[in-house]
Amino acid sequence: MKARYQYRFYPTDQQRQSLAQLFGCVRVVWNDALAVCKQSEKLPSNNDLQKTVITQAKKTEAREWLSGVSNIPLQQSVSDLGVAYKNFFDSLKGKRKGKKVGSPKFKKKTGRQSARFRIGGFSIIGKGREIYLTKIGNLKPIWSRELPSAPSSITVIKDTANRYFLSFVVEVEPVHIDAKNQSIGIDLGIKIFAVISDGSKAESPNYSKLDRKIRKLQKKLARQQKGSNRRNQTRVQIVKQHNRIADTRKDFLHKLSTKVVSENQTIVLEDLNVSGMVKNRKLARSISLQGWREFRTLCEAKSEKFGREFRVINRWEPTSQICSDCGFKWGKLDLSIRSVLCLNCGTEQDRDENAAKNINKVGTGHCHDSKWAQRQGKTTMVASVNEASRITVASAR
Incomplete structure (x- = not known):
């Protein structure tokens, strides 16, 4: 199976300029290819797109600067666009699991920037302490852990806070550890x-302290003039x-x-x-x-x-409405009720721990039958704070 290992690195000033040029070229190729796809009645193939937005574009005055960077990340940008469209169409047809995927969008200069190098565009120097990228130079990542195998691709990332990362895709073997x-x-x-x-x-x-700082900075950002340097500095602070x-x-x-x-x-x-x-x-x-x-x-x-x-x-399983010991269903509870005394077996149940036990039983197929445990008399579906026989603790979470 494949895994991704990410390491931070600090480029030199010259490497920052080269990376900025690379990110710009990759972004322009993506946007040009996406514009061609939106104008075409039928989605062009990757080879046709590469010829149009890379090979032929380099011969024009408007895009001749594309020759200043490695060709591999540019080709990979077009391939990534093809994958994005495939995921979009599979999502529309119901072939792709998970949340619906939207159509590809144009990339912005102020957003997260990335460029991917396949084998041939990078090499590991010496004992693996430096990474060479074509037309970028030698990069020295901070090795927090060793790579388990040789990488099949390397992605250079610059996030919105101007931090640089190298992301490696490697093959890893399954780990066998006895479960307790x-x-x-x-x-x-x-x-x-x-x-x-x-x-x-x-x-x-506890994220509250950092969240308050973000709110304060967002108010400051709203008062600043758009396009100004101070507004950009505040934006970076928020990021x-x-x-x-x-x-x-x-x-x-x-x-x-x-x-x-x-x-x-x-x-x-x-x-x-x-x-x-x-x-x-x-x-x-x-x-x-x-x-x-x-x-x-x-x-x-x-x-x-x-x-x-x-x-x-299933999300509709009544895990917080059933006693995990006897299976008696006591009904819906208000969120402020954190502890319940079961009327059938007399067990005091913590709301969350009881729900976790029921989740475990439903997931493993050993859930109690909530219909067999009955008692004389009626009970309300929603527990109230005055029901002392059922509720032992009523406090906000």
Whole structure:
């Protein structure tokens, strides 16, 4: 299986200029090819596009500067456009899993810049401490870990905060580690990011301080004149704060997903309707900062790497409405209710831990039959704070 390893590097002034020229050429080739595709009745092939926007364009005065960079990233930019269109059409036809993919868009100069080198456009010098890129020179990445194998491609990235990265695509072998537990269920939340069916909890990092800085800078940005240098400086400051949040979240999610996948044979998550949940304006910002979807993606990818089984249960399963011990269904609960006393078996259940246990049972096919546990009398579908026999703790999460 293939994996991606990313390392940061600090280019020299000359290399910054060469990289800026390369990024500009790659962006122009992409935009020219996309314009040709939008004007054509039938989507042209990659070979025809390369002849039009690269080979023939170099002979014109308007695009003769394309000869100043390596030809490999330019060709790869056209190939990436073909892949983008294929994903778009497959998504329309229902052949592609996951969220719907939109049509390719034109690239902007102020956005994230990248250029990909295939084999022939790069080489590893000496003992692998330096990377040579055609018409760029020798780059010295910060090797935080060793590459497991020789890379098949290298992508040079400049993000919106003016940071430079080298991204390697390498082939990795599956890792075989004995699992401590047979299966676990995970209930995702906001303050407590993950409550696991074995009783352990993982608290989410506190992003509030950085988020307040972003809000303050965004107000400052709105008052500044468009196109001014000070507005651009404020924009970069906002991007850096966003990157700090993203880096903190990514570090937390990587560590948690690695721990979960390496210790358990079967991992069960609940399919969350995040796009619908963020419509709640009071919780939208907090939900967006958590990265629930990113955690699911990491768990799924690492399960394949470690030889684990990854499962996702239906979002309509009433995991918070059923006692995980006896299977009695007590009905819908308000979000402020964090602990429930089961009327059937008398067990005090923590809301999130109970949901995690039910997620585990549904995912492994051992869910209680909630119809067999009955009691005399009626109960309301929505629990109220005055029901002392059912609710033991009522506090905001």
